[in-house]
Amino acid sequence: MSNPPTIKEIAKRLNISPSTVSRALHDHPSIGLRTKMRVHQLAKELSYEPNQTAIFFQQRKTYTLGVIMPSLSEAFFSSAISGIEDAANKNRYSVLMGQSHDDEQREKQIVETMKNHRVDGIIVSISKNTVNYDHFEMLKKYNIPIVFFDRIPKLPNIHYVACDMEAGTIQLVNHLLKDGHKVIGMINGPEKLYASQQRLDGYIKALGKKPLKFDPSLIATTDLTCEGNFQATQQLLSAKRKVTAIVAFNDYVALDAIKYAREKKIKINQDVTFVSYANLPISSYTDFPPAITVDQFPYLQGQKATEILLELLEKGDKEQEETTYYKIIVESKLIFP
Amino acid sequence: MSNPPTIKEIAKRLNISPSTVSRALHDHPSIGLRTKMRVHQLAKELSYEPNQTAIFFQQRKTYTLGVIMPSLSEAFFSSAISGIEDAANKNRYSVLMGQSHDDEQREKQIVETMKNHRVDGIIVSISKNTVNYDHFEMLKKYNIPIVFFDRIPKLPNIHYVACDMEAGTIQLVNHLLKDGHKVIGMINGPEKLYASQQRLDGYIKALGKKPLKFDPSLIATTDLTCEGNFQATQQLLSAKRKVTAIVAFNDYVALDAIKYAREKKIKINQDVTFVSYANLPISSYTDFPPAITVDQFPYLQGQKATEILLELLEKGDKEQEETTYYKIIVESKLIFP
DNA sequence: ACGGTTTACTCAAACGTTTGCATAGCCTGA
DNA sequence: TCAGGCTATGCAAACGTTTGAGTAAACCGT
Numbered sequence: 001m002s003n004p005p006t007i008k009e010i011a012k013r014l015n016i017s018p019s020t021v022s023r024a025l026h027d028h029p030s031i032g033l034r035t036k037m038r039v040h041q042l043a044k045e046l047s048y049e050p051n052q053t054a055i056f057f058q059q060r061k062t063y064t065l066g067v068i069m070p071s072l073s074e075a076f077f078s079s080a081i082s083g084i085e086d087a088a089n090k091n092r093y094s095v096l097m098g099q100s101h102d103d104e105q106r107e108k109q110i111v112e113t114m115k116n117h118r119v120d121g122i123i124v125s126i127s128k129n130t131v132n133y134d135h136f137e138m139l140k141k142y143n144i145p146i147v148f149f150d151r152i153p154k155l156p157n158i159h160y161v162a163c164d165m166e167a168g169t170i171q172l173v174n175h176l177l178k179d180g181h182k183v184i185g186m187i188n189g190p191e192k193l194y195a196s197q198q199r200l201d202g203y204i205k206a207l208g209k210k211p212l213k214f215d216p217s218l219i220a221t222t223d224l225t226c227e228g229n230f231q232a233t234q235q236l237l238s239a240k241r242k243v244t245a246i247v248a249f250n251d252y253v254a255l256d257a258i259k260y261a262r263e264k265k266i267k268i269n270q271d272v273t274f275v276s277y278a279n280l281p282i283s284s285y286t287d288f289p290p291a292i293t294v295d296q297f298p299y300l301q302g303q304k305a306t307e308i309l310l311e312l313l314e315k316g317d318k319e320q321e322e323t324t325y326y327k328i329i330v331e332s333k334l335i336f337p
Numbered sequence: 338m339s340n341p342p343t344i345k346e347i348a349k350r351l352n353i354s355p356s357t358v359s360r361a362l363h364d365h366p367s368i369g370l371r372t373k374m375r376v377h378q379l380a381k382e383l384s385y386e387p388n389q390t391a392i393f394f395q396q397r398k399t400y401t402l403g404v405i406m407p408s409l410s411e412a413f414f415s416s417a418i419s420g421i422e423d424a425a426n427k428n429r430y431s432v433l434m435g436q437s438h439d440d441e442q443r444e445k446q447i448v449e450t451m452k453n454h455r456v457d458g459i460i461v462s463i464s465k466n467t468v469n470y471d472h473f474e475m476l477k478k479y480n481i482p483i484v485f486f487d488r489i490p491k492l493p494n495i496h497y498v499a500c501d502m503e504a505g506t507i508q509l510v511n512h513l514l515k516d517g518h519k520v521i522g523m524i525n526g527p528e529k530l531y532a533s534q535q536r537l538d539g540y541i542k543a544l545g546k547k548p549l550k551f552d553p554s555l556i557a558t559t560d561l562t563c564e565g566n567f568q569a570t571q572q573l574l575s576a577k578r579k580v581t582a583i584v585a586f587n588d589y590v591a592l593d594a595i596k597y598a599r600e601k602k603i604k605i606n607q608d609v610t611f612v613s614y615a616n617l618p619i620s621s622y623t624d625f626p627p628a629i630t631v632d633q634f635p636y637l638q639g640q641k642a643t644e645i646l647l648e649l650l651e652k653g654d655k656e657q658e659e660t661t662y663y664k665i666i667v668e669s670k671l672i673f674p
Numbered sequence: 675a676c677g678g679t680t681t682a683c684t685c686a687a688a689c690g691t692t693t694g695c696a697t698a699g700c701c702t703g704a
Numbered sequence: 705t706c707a708g709g710c711t712a713t714g715c716a717a718a719c720g721t722t723t724g725a726g727t728a729a730a731c732c733g734t
Contacts, residue, residue, distance in 0.1 A: 054690035
């Protein structure tokens with residue numbers, strides 16, 4: 001017999017029924033000690049291992065979590081994934097991965113595949129270009145819970161984990177104000193990104209309280225390309241009111257902005273203070289890092305999202321109708337490189 | 338009926354047998370056109386979807402690849418993973434992920450989990466601390482092919498994809514020699530790493546041809562921590578023979594080395610030229626990037642590894658005993674940031 | 675009209691495990 | 705002694721799909 005040993009096999013050899021073997025292996029109380037021992041003994045001898053696919057099939061549960069991210073190689077997401085994997089692994093779950101490349105079709109296809117694989121739950125950071133959420137709504141019918149991560153769709157009754165970038169931005173801007181900055185510019189990301197909105201809202205709220213109201217000409221947007229970043233920087237630096245600080249959308253944008261500013265002979269963090277978001281490892285290697293960066297703790301967020309998903313899975317079995325939705329906000333923190 | 342529709346369900350409603358339905362759905366030639374239509378029709382109406390777990394179970398195939406990396410968040414690996422996922426996705430395979438954190442036990446456990454999940458094949462970059470390869474050998478019994486990636490164990494008869502860092506190093510050193518450098522130091526990684534050996538071998542071979550033979554005092558090793566990097570740099574800079582170029586183990590090491598050198602008022606890439614490996618995105622943001630960096634194309638390597646694994650899977654079904662082993666070497670390339 | 679092929683379908687087993695229910699044997703207490 | 709209650713086990717169905725083997729009916733040419 002070259003095939004791996006099965007419960008049936010063990011049963012036959014011991015002249016008992018498969019059900020007894022199954023129960024013996026699970027230490028079921030109604031199985032005699034003697035039989036239990038014999039079963040365990042033989043199982044070890046044959047180095048029996050349960051066929052998980054059979055169990056998945058039978059139990060309608062795969063102990064697998066689906067994770068869908070726009071990109072697997074981007075630092076923020078890969079940190080998150082690392083946190084997810086660690087948390088999942090600790091709870092004996094496996095992780096099935098997919099990357100959407102910010103393509104709605106691909107995202108749909110991945111969701112489909114994961115549904116077919118019967119993952120128990122899904123963590124997803126939606127694609128920038130996804131405008132239709134049917135593929136996520138559909139999962140409800142299949143009883144597959146979703147935890148949205150970082151990029152959150154505008155849907156009612158969803159679970160999510162994200163960083164409150166509005167609050168983070170308020171903190172950040174307040175810090176700048178306290179340091180005496182009066183004219184603070186912002187290089188924001190594409191308007192339709194939720195992340196951009198949050199930053200903008202925080203920026204406005206923080207400034208709104210102060211006499212020097214919000215000035216739209218101090219907001220530039222970038223498409224996140226290098227050229228876009230330069231252009232936005234140029235726009236801010238040539239504004240009528242001289243900015244003394246610039247809030248950049250993230251560290252990459254900040255570094256480009258700094259690069260541009262240096263070419264214009266501006267003294268970084270003296271003439272103009274640059275602050276941003278992310279806390280990439282880069283910062284410690286560059287000579288002119290942003291003065292402050294808002295860390296979003298992607299690893300922690302990933303962990304948190306996983307824990308929530310696992311909780312949902314546990315609950316799902318017991319109380320079918322659970323109407324409280326997790327809306328977890330991880331606090332960001334100002335880092336001074 | 339709240340449960341998802343099954344083949345049986347369709348069969349019952351149409352008063353035909355499940356086998357007919359199954360074959361109809363697969364466009365089996367022996368099913369009448371009329372019946373086929375009726376089946377497809379009803380399947381669509383009920384929005385039938387095959388239960389993959391049942392199929393996995395029945396076919397002993399999961400269309401899933403296992404990927405084990407030391408870390409999911411490190412740039413090199415996450416790029417590789419991105420390549421793997423893209424290649425797998427294109428071939429309708431899913432990817433199950435695990436990170437070993439360079440821990441042998443965890444690696445073993447992940448292999449175990451993946452075997453239980455009945456992944457069809459595995460791509461693995463082994464942990465630094467793995468000294469025993471039984472868990473990989475064991476997979477042969479289960480007919481699960483492995484493709485080793487980048488970090489390759491010393492085992493006979495294995496498939497692997499890696500970058501020939503020896504050749505890359507030879508190229509790199511030759512380039513330095515051509516530029517007139519006479520005394521070239523090296524900051525190498527931990528000796529037991531294969532990656533370190535390759536770099537060393539390349540270094541020696543490149544220098545061996547020249548009159549200025551290989552000088553052991555020009556080799557420092559680092560444990561890859563920041564302090565280790567500084568220390569190694571110090572060692573090289575204070576060597577009796579004044580080095581005019583330093584080959585660093587990777588970009589991170591190089592950046593630390595450069596940082597240290599700058600503190601010692603050394604003019605980067607003038608007094609001493611720094612070169613390294615990786616081509617991290619960092620390089621373009623830092624003021625003093627390594628003058629040359631050897632790109633290993635992790636994304637491409639990941640793709641390649643996946644393609645090989647898929648080929649193995651196809652072959653495995655037909656010719657059980659295939660004795661040719663893939664040893665794919667991806668060529669590295671010198672990049673001048 | 676009859677042997678033989680083709681067409682279109684059914685049957686039943688198989689994949690490996692779990693689990694509700696049945697039951698045989700034994701013990702216990704009144 | 706017997707009802708009742710354990711203890712240890714077996715039976716069989718179920719999960720959903722695929723597939724080899726079998727077969728009834730229709731069709732063919734002669």
